[in-house]
Amino acid sequence: MEYIKFRDIDLEDVVSLFYETVHSVNSKDYSQEQLDVWAPKDEKDTKIETWKDSLNQNITYVAKINDKVVGFSDLTHSGHLDRLYVHKDYQGKGIASALVNILETEAKKLKILEIDTEASITAKPFFERLGYKTICLQTVERKGVKLTNYQMVKKIEL
Template identity: 50%
Template sequence: MEQIEGMDIRPVTDEDLDEVLHLFYQTVHTINAQDYRQDQLDTWAPQHPDKEKWLTSLRSNIAYVIKQDNKLVGFADLNQRRYIDRLFVHKDYQRMGIASLLVTTLEAEAKKLKYNEVMTEASITARGFFEKKGYDTVRMQDKELRGMFFRNYIMKKEL
């Protein structure tokens, strides 16, 4: 396990699932609440997510968690389509370099796999972060999820 500025970054394990889901729910319902309506937040991060679907997804992706003092403070994953699927940081640990460390780690993994670019669908909330990390907006979209539409941005970065 790598130690960086008092934080441990490592690949996700099955045992991390409950903490990952809790962090995801809390982050969406607090941080993303500035840009999305409550009904959108409830659809995006339901109180009772499909744990098996999440576990299957995390197992098939390159996924990392960051812990500080044994507490999960962030997670992110990259799938085989060269796509950063999720990037979430605990609501109390925003703007501490955690998201940057996760993205840098995933980009390094992508380079090892000889990917020439990575993509993401950034929320309204995350768009500025990805721009600062060198991602360009390909286009804005209104994406449908379980009957609800969400504005986000398809973004890519050349590696």
């Protein structure tokens, strides 16, 4: 297992992993309709275009096994943990924890005092185990479909 900074050559694998993970791992907590608006398969090419800039601007790391992307996460320079996804076949192996730990270490270097995220129902227990506190439950709407998630935050000790 290696954890490396995101490179453009990882872009298509990262976006594919996002789609696969949402439609498999999150299916226990969200309906098919909700999954389809969260990760619409007909927007995959657009997502590749739009994510390229943000993944490069943010602090982004990928987890790889034998050069295969099995997880990724990114943090904005203002302390927002934007995306955290681990391949369905590699859940529960410490990959997400390692990625978050790397981002928290980077946040300390940048003197970011807290990290916030919007955690899915599926991810909420994971973030709680890492010391993130729920600020509030929220409902977001995409294409007329409501999705529940949680605003969460963690203070970073410098």
